[in-house]
Amino acid sequence: MSSYRAVAFVPARSGSERVPGKNVRQLAGHPLLAYAIETARQSGVFERVVVSTDSEEIAEVARWYGAEVPFLRPPAYATSTSPDIEWLAYTLEQLDERFDLFALIRATNPFRGPDVVRRGLDQLLATPEADSIRAVELVKQHPGKMWILEDSGRTMAPLLDQSDLDVAWHAGQYQALPAVYVQNSALEIAWTRVVSDTNTREGDVLAPFLTSALEGFNVDDEEDWAHAERLVASGDATLTEVGRAPYPHAT
Numbered sequence: 001m002s003s004y005r006a007v008a009f010v011p012a013r014s015g016s017e018r019v020p021g022k023n024v025r026q027l028a029g030h031p032l033l034a035y036a037i038e039t040a041r042q043s044g045v046f047e048r049v050v051v052s053t054d055s056e057e058i059a060e061v062a063r064w065y066g067a068e069v070p071f072l073r074p075p076a077y078a079t080s081t082s083p084d085i086e087w088l089a090y091t092l093e094q095l096d097e098r099f100d101l102f103a104l105i106r107a108t109n110p111f112r113g114p115d116v117v118r119r120g121l122d123q124l125l126a127t128p129e130a131d132s133i134r135a136v137e138l139v140k141q142h143p144g145k146m147w148i149l150e151d152s153g154r155t156m157a158p159l160l161d162q163s164d165l166d167v168a169w170h171a172g173q174y175q176a177l178p179a180v181y182v183q184n185s186a187l188e189i190a191w192t193r194v195v196s197d198t199n200t201r202e203g204d205v206l207a208p209f210l211t212s213a214l215e216g217f218n219v220d221d222e223e224d225w226a227h228a229e230r231l232v233a234s235g236d237a238t239l240t241e242v243g244r245a246p247y248p249h250a251t
Contacts, residue, residue, distance in 0.1 A: 004100045004101055004125070005047055005097075005098075005099045005100050005101070006045055006046050006047065006099060006100065006101040006102065006103065006121070006189075007046055007047060007048045007049075007050060007095070007097075007099045007101070007102050007103075008040035008043075008046040008048070008049045008050065008102070008103045008105050008117075009050055009051075009052055009088070009091065009102055009103065009104055009105070010033065010036045010037055010040065010049065010050070010051045010052070010062070010067060010104075010105050010106070010107060011051075011052050011053075011084065011087065011104065011106060011107075012033055012051055012052065012053045012055075012058050012062065012107055013052075013053060013054050013055070013073065013078040013082075014053065014054055014055035014057070014058060014078070015054075015078065015079065015080055017080060018220060018221040018222070019219060019220075019221060019222055019224075019225055022107070022108070022219065022225075023053075023058055023061075023107050024057065024058060024061050024247075025225070026246075027110060027225075027228060027229065027232065027239070028232050028239055029246050030065075030242050030246055030247070031061050031065075031247055032107045032108070032110060032219065033051070033058065033061055033062060033065070033107045034061075034065045034242050034244075034247070035107070035110045035239055035240050035242065036105045036106060036107040036109070036110075037049055037051070037062065037065045037066060037067045037105075038065065038066075038240045038241070038242050038243070039105060039112060039113055039114050039116075039117060039240045040067075040103070040105045040114075040117065041066055041067075042113075042114040042240060043114040043115075043117035043118050043121075044114070044118070045117065045118060045121050046103070047097075047099070048068055048097075049066070049067045049068065049105075050067065050068045050069070050070065050091065050095070051067045051068070051069050052073050052087050052088075052091050053069060053072065053073055053078075054072055054073040054074070054075055054077075054078035055072070056072065059072065060249075061247050064244070064247045064248075065242070065244055065247070066244065070094070070095070070096075071094060073087050073090070073091075074087075074090065077090060084104070084201050085195070085199060085200055085201050088102075088195060088201050089195050089196075089199075092192060092195055098192070099192050100191065100192060101121070101124075101189060101190070101191055101192060102189070102190060102192050103117065103120070103121070103187065103188065103189040104187070104188040104189075104201070105117065105187070106185045106186075108185055108218050108219045108220065109184070109185055109186045109187075109215075109216065109217060109218055109219075110217070110219065110228060110237075110239055110240075111214040111215060111217050111228075111231070111237045111238065111239065112186045112187065112211075112215050112216070113238070113240050114240065116186060116187060116211070116215055117187060117189075119209075120133050120135070120187045120189050120209050121189055123207060123209055124189050124190075124207065127207045129205055130203075130205050130206065130207035131190060131191055131194045131198075131202065131203025131204055131205045131206065132188060132189060132190030132191070132194060132201075132202045132203050132205075132206055132207070133187070133188070133189050133190075133206070133207045133208070133209040134183055134187075134188050134202060134206050134207075134208070134209060135183065135184050135185070135186035135187045135188070135209045135210075135211045135215075135216055136181040136182060136183050136184065136208045136209065136210060136211070137181060137182060137184055137210065137211050137212070137216045138179060138180070138181055138182075139180045139181065139182045142169070142174060142177050142180060143159055143160055143180060144158075144160055144162070144168075144169025144170060144172075144177050144178075144180075145169065145170045145174075145177075146158070146159040146160070147159060147170075158170055181208060181210075184211060184216035184218055185216075185218050186209075186211050186215050186216045186218075187209060187211075188201065188202065190202055190203060191203070214231070214236075214237050217231075217237070
């Protein structure tokens, strides 16, 4: 790994709508952001851990926990509809160093630890045909059993055309259906060249990084937040240990 220069990016914009203040809200004594920073740091594979944010408040928290915030993200790249490629390309261009690899370590996945990051990087390096790896997991609700409404809701049809099958997927058991995977936000790692070459964050060839158990758990709304608190309180989930005192201005 030492022959490659890698940087970790922790995206943390200020405008979370479904969980207000999500990145700096406390979970088990530390802001959610702290666990992503510590995960990246403890993985031991990155030369720098950079938080991308449009908020000076978030930047202050990030620096307290040992991350860099060399500049704030422009507001145009921090809206609820801004694609990641915008702030990512901007950040790579603005950094005073060039890297071979970058990882996205999102704060919204508090139960993904440093080992997950190391596994992901090992997998990408062992898959030379891939531009990137992206975390995925088996779907619980199979698209073969999904429907779309027709005729103003009076009738419905399968989401996926199954007319050529002997037994329609919606009529079969889950175990008999083809395996389908859904992406989660636990981890993305890519070669930096894909950003300039393809104007995407993943490139043309993606390798699946399979997560298990709570590694892919994502805090997306208040129900998820409450679930995360219950998991921590019960001991059913483990957070990355933070080796710093709690941020002193947290509320």
